[in-house]
Amino acid sequence: MSNIQAYLRPDSLEGALALLAEHQERARPLAGGTSLIFSHPPRVEVLVDLAGAGLDHVEHAETGGVDIGSMTSCSHLATALRGRQLDKSALTDALATLYTPVLRNHITVGGNCVMVYGWSHLPVTMWALDARFMVVSHKAKPRDVDADTFFERHPLRWLGAGELLTQITVKSPAEGSGSAFLKFGRDKSDEGIASVAVSLRLQDEKVASARLVVGSTRPMPQKLDDVAALVVGKRPSKEVFAEAGEAAAKAVVASDNYLGSADYRRHIVASLVRDALAKATQRAGGAA
Amino acid sequence: MKIRLQINGNTRELETTPTRTLLDVLRDAGYYGVKRGCEEGTCGSCVVLMDGEPHMACLIFAPAAVGKAITTIEDPDGDRPHAILRALADAGAVQCGYCIPGMALSAKALLDATPDPNEEEIRGAMEGHLCRCTGYVKQVEAIKRAAELMREEASHE
Incomplete structure (x- = not known):
């Protein structure tokens, strides 16, 4: 990485944005650093360390939602969610199995959402939870981006030079709602062979709405609206959820890698979707 | 570039480049207890501990450690061997010893936050620490014993 000549640590968000605007493509914001330390971005000459930008915070709304500063580490977020309304949700499931405890001290929530690797749990989860993303840049109006837009393409492909993700908002869970994240890997903390995040809401003992996202079967997560629609309007049951699992296995795009073949990943997805729907239903106060 | 790091309670001015890792800079400064292993986290x-929290020195650009209190295995908590190190030795948990500095520091972070951890919590804190010699059982026993020793020491203070 000899092309990187300068390491800058501004003491404010405004300072960081000004530096990113000044250096444009030559600058790269530095969050947890776990990506940049391995990559060799050819045109990057300046690192802008965001540690002093005031983005390490978790603010709980009275209604149970949470605003998460993008520099918050995964371990700090997990601690902040203990005993809160989002405890025992897809978000805490994902945080508890995102690599190892030591790595969770490094990995930031914002970095995990923006970099989107196959092992990234938070894009899968935040998409299923319909999170919102605040993107700011120097002298431009902040953009409040919904999850569908944020993850439609890899964020690095549409975030402009000088744009920064500063906050992720997870709204308060509606009454009768539940969510779950499940991963299948070689062990608890390993990269997933497949992962699934589900959020749903029950009303009158039926599924009133559902969101379902599959991760790890390829680098970008996949939101399967047609599969989620299969459970909406139905009473939760093992049969309904198994049917959704089979449909997800057919719909999902999977690739081969050293962890498993595409066919094997699809097989795993079927089970994970079935089980995640059951777990989310249980958390919503229902039974399958 | 020169950076000032707080290492084991001392301020050290050290030379680095923007992208040298904390691992490289610490070892060049003589902190050989920070072991070079996989170099990929x-x-x-x-x-090492940064503000009391375990971090992989191979995943941190050295300048990112400025302003943090860094603890290496060379001096956790003073002059006599720490209860964790004594317990690891007493339990026979050390064979080649290469993994021990990292394990001991993660154990210290655990016991500082959770003075009486159960086995699940100990095993959880050891996730991501690979040992090729011992099979982990002795280390878990040692950390349980270290917790007892630390509680006894605290009660005598």
Whole structure:
């Protein structure tokens, strides 16, 4: 990485944005650093360390939602969610199995959402939870981006030079709602062979709405609206959820890698979707 | 570039480039207890504490450690061997010893936050620390014993 000549640590968000605007493509914001330390971005000459930008915070709304500063580490977020309304949700499931405890001290929530690797749990989860993303840049109006837009393409492909993700908002869970994240890997903390995040809401003992996202079967997560629609309007049951699992296995795009073949990943997805729907239903106060 | 790091309670002015890792800079400064293992955040042998929290020194650009209180295995908590190190030795948990500095520091972070951890919590804190010699059982026993020793020492203070 000899092309990187300068390491800058501004003491404010405004300072960081000004530096990113000044250096444009030559600058790269530095969050947890776990990506940049391995990559060799050819045109990057300046690192802008965001540690002093005031983005390490978790603010709980009275209604149970949470605003998460993008520099918050995964371990700090997990601690902040203990005993809160989002405890025992897809978000805490994902945080508890995102690599190892030591790595969770490094990995930031914002970095995990923006970099989107196959092992990234938070894009899968935040998409299923319909999170919102605040993107700011120097002298431009902040953009409040919904999850569908944020993850439609890899964020690095549409975030402009000088744009920064500063906050992720997870709204308060509606009454009768539940969510779950499940991963299948070689062990608890390993990269997933497949992962699934589900959020749903029950009303009158039926599924009133559902969101379902599959991760790890390829680098970008996949939101399967047609599969989620299969459970909406139905009473939760093992049969309904198994049917959704089979449909997800057919719909999902999977690739081969050293962890498993595409066919094997699809097989795993079927089970994970079935089980995640059951777990989310249980958390919503229902039974399958 | 020169950076000032707080290491084991001392301020050190050290030379680095923007992208040298904390692992490289610490070892060049003589902190050989910070072990070079996988260099990709997988093995845990380079773990140091930063503000009391375990971090992989191989995953941190050295300038990112400015302003943090860094603890290496060379001096955790003073002059006599720490209860964790004594317990690891007494339990026979050390064979080649390469993984021990990182494990001991993660154990210290655990016991500082959770003075009486159960086995699940100990095993959880050891996730990401690879040991090729001992099979982990002795280390878990040692950390349980260290917790007892630390509680006894605290009660005598």
